[in-house]
Amino acid sequence: MKVKQDLYNQCFEFIENRLQTIQTTIQDIQKSLLSETKSSAGDKHETGRAMLQLEREKAGKQLSEIQKVKASLSKINIEKTSNTVGLGSIVYTSKLNYFIAISAGEIELGNVKFYAISPSTPIAKLLLSKKVGDQITFRSLTFAVLKIE
Secondary structure, three states: OHHHHHHHHHHHHHHHHHHHHHHHHHHHHHHHHHHHHHOOOOHHHHHHHHHHHHHHHHHHHHHHHHHHHHHHHHOOOOOOOOOEOOOOOEEEEOOOEEEEOOOOEEEEEOOEEEEEEOOOOHHHHHHOOOEOOOEEEEOOEEEEEEEEO
């Protein structure tokens, strides 16, 4: 369970950092919009405001996506174990190790590398519902599921 807890914590930290970055970006855009209001009038002023509005929209969409990912992560019960691969599973294969949670990239614990991946990624779709001993082929590589936690 310790490995799963550590992987979960790393994913949670990854999301929190992304969330913080986006919130800071939104605050900076808000400040810029306020200062644009105080600056000189004219076409340049309107263009600046329009660009900032677009940036704010983009940041708002990113914030929404991150909140969805955070909600997805919160659904994982790290106490749960299963004989088949599902959300929250750690999957040890003959090639790489995966944590089916969110797309957070490579996480190293000790000397062991894991890849935190979303259930919607192509490799995760192949792994879901597999059992120990099952084989999958991904990008012309065939590998076996060795262990599921």
